[in-house]
Amino acid sequence: MSELKGFNQFFRLDGKVAIVTGGSRGLGLHCATGFLLAxxxxxxxxxxxxxxxxxxxxxxxxxxxxxxxxxxxxxxxxNVAETEDIERLVQSTQDIIAKVCGPNKGLDILVANAGATWGGPFEPTPDWSSKKVLDLNVRGVFNLARLYTPLLTKYATQEDPSRIIVMSSVAGSNVPHVGDNGTIMYSASKAAAHHLARNLAMELGRRHVTTNTIAPGFFPSKLANGLIDILGGQEELDRQNPRGRLGVPEDVAGLAVFLCSPAGSYINGEDIALDGGARLSNGRHFKL
Ligand SMILES: NC(=O)c1ccc[n+]([C@@H]2O[C@H](COP(=O)([O-])OP(=O)(O)OC[C@H]3O[C@@H](n4cnc5c(N)ncnc54)[C@H](OP(=O)(O)O)[C@@H]3O)[C@@H](O)[C@H]2O)c1
Structure with a gap:
């Protein structure tokens, strides 16, 4: 027998303080829901x-x-694409934590989830769309991590590290869409987000903050629904997925809770694909 200390708390987040960007709907709201329920x-x-x-x-x-x-x-x-807004957000976060939890509490969890996409043909891509995608998906994530570091490190310990989750995409490691509805800059921004998270894992690991990337495949949401329709609709994409379905709220909430719980405290610098295996099947799942 092994002695597993605190096993009944392995998947719990009791007493934790989290911030989720893009938490008003979609994947961010699923994570926020999971955190409260945990x-x-x-x-x-x-x-x-x-x-x-x-x-x-x-x-x-x-x-x-x-x-x-x-x-x-x-x-x-x-607006977490704007540095001044992030600075204001950090100050407000600090004030709210002090009000709700008292003076001796920092931030335990940062989920950098807010993201933007843009799709269209390659050559006429408007430059504003690339700036929008990079500002939010890369520069914004970098600045969130940088400016929240004092609050994340304040009470973090080796036994109980703080956590950063970067919500990236499987588009950060494959080339999902080119052509009329190409998402080249989105894909490049998510590859950058993956590598940013690995760098943060090294920068902050010794300061007792872990950083990991969740890389979702398709989850129905405002951001994804247009592309899901263009690709033939949810039923068609369900059929192509090795698990026979797209992502559901429980999938992302479960992974986020796990990564932020005591059970996830030694995971640092990982990219975790959350797509039912679809990235491995080249878009089609054939059984011969
Ligand atoms: N759904 C998928 O299939 C899928 C797949 C792979 C990766 N992802 C990634 O998952 C993340 C969440 O996507 P989602 O599908 O949940 O999208 P969503 O439903 O459209 O939600 C996006 C959230 O981000 C917020 N947001 C957008 N721009 C913002 C900004 N500049 N500052 C602050 N908040 C901002 C939105 O609220 P406001 O508009 O009010 O700001 C909203 O709360 C993104 O990073 C996305 O790339 C999603």
Whole structure:
């Protein structure tokens, strides 16, 4: 028999404080939901829009209505492609943590999830689209990690490290779409995000912060639905996937909770594909 210390807490996040960028909908909201259900004390969600059916306010209301949670969700609007906005977000994060958790608490989890894509034919690509994608998916992630480091390292220890998750994409390691609906700069930005996370793993590991990349395949969402339709619709993509389906909220919430829980504390600098194996089948899953 082995003595596994604290096994009943292996997959729990009791008492933890997290921020999820792009937490108002889609994958970010799935992660925020998982964190609260796993016992987190405070989950801050951020996105640009506060009001409306896609805004942070409605997300926070839904999160705080989750059954049997002990923690709470708070929203802060910010554009995380803008450095000044990130600086303001970090200050507001610090203030909210002090208010909810008292003065001796830092940030345990940063999920850099907000991302942008753009698709279209190669040669006429407008330059603004490349700037938008790179500013949010690469420069924004770099600045989030850099500017949140003081809060992430404040109370982190070797036994209980803080965590950064970079929400990248399988598009960061394969070449998913060229041609009329090509996503070349998106794919390049996600490759950069993967490598940024590996660099952060080295930069911050000794300071008791782990950094890992989640690389999803298709999950129905506002960002992905247009491309899912262009590729033949969800049923067709379900059929092509080795698991017979696209990603569901539980898939990404489960992985994010695991990476941030005690069970994930020795994983650092990994890219974890979350696509049911689709990346291996070259887009088609044939059985001969
Ligand atoms: N869904 C997929 O199939 C898939 C696959 C691979 C990778 N991903 C990655 O997963 C991440 C989340 O995608 P998703 O599918 O969940 O997208 P989504 O449903 O469109 O959600 C995107 C979120 O990011 C926020 N956001 C966008 N630009 C922002 C900015 N400049 N500053 C702050 N927040 C911003 C949005 O809110 P506002 O618009 O209000 O700002 C929203 O909360 C992205 O990084 C994406 O590349 C998704």
């Amino acid at each position: 016992g987190a004390k405070l989950v801050i969600v951020t996105a640009r829009k506060a009001g409306g059916p896609q805004g942070i306010d409605q997300a926070v209301e839904k999160l705080n209505a989750l059954p049997n949670i002990v923690g709470k969700a708070v929203g802060i609007p910010a």
